[in-house]
Amino acid sequence: MKKILILLAFVLMTSISFGQKGRVYSVATDTLNGAETVNFTLSQITGSYPSLSIQALCTNIGGTSDGTLILQGSVDGISYVTMTDATGVLTSYPNDTLTITNGAVVQYIVQDNPFNYYRVQGGGTASDSTLISVKYTYK
DSSP states (O other): OHHHHHHHHHHHHHHHHSSOTTOOEEEEEEEEESSOEEEEEOOOOOSOOSEEEEEEEEEEEESOOOOEEEEEEESSSSSOEEEOGGGSSEEEESOSSEEOOTTOEEEEEEESOOOSEEEEEEEOOSSOEEEEEEEEEEO
16 A cells, blocks of 8 residues: 555656646757847647747847847647737737847747747848847746
8 A cells, every 4th residue: 555655646746747837948049140040949839728938038149139030830840830919829029020139038928829839930130149048938
């Protein structure tokens, strides 16, 4: 009986540690160099969550930071569509297309989790170097 209780406690603790709502997850940071496109892909989001919050921070490393960040969603993780505030499931601060500057932050709030995969896509325009840090949480 004691072994069963210990096993049950272990299984319960293990199941609680995975997929915790409200936990902050990080996407690998990367540098946007010049006129290139870099995708910052979140882990697959499965299940039903009322909201997903994604935040990206731009930090200048060299030159004058410029370019844009957008949010994209996908059902299969292969083909992505650009999400905008007009879709009715996205609210963005300050807007759905962030113009990259040093210290710029964008926050995307996705309602009802319509996709399984999300990515923030950064596109540069000149000879500069900007570090992009992306974090997200779902509740």
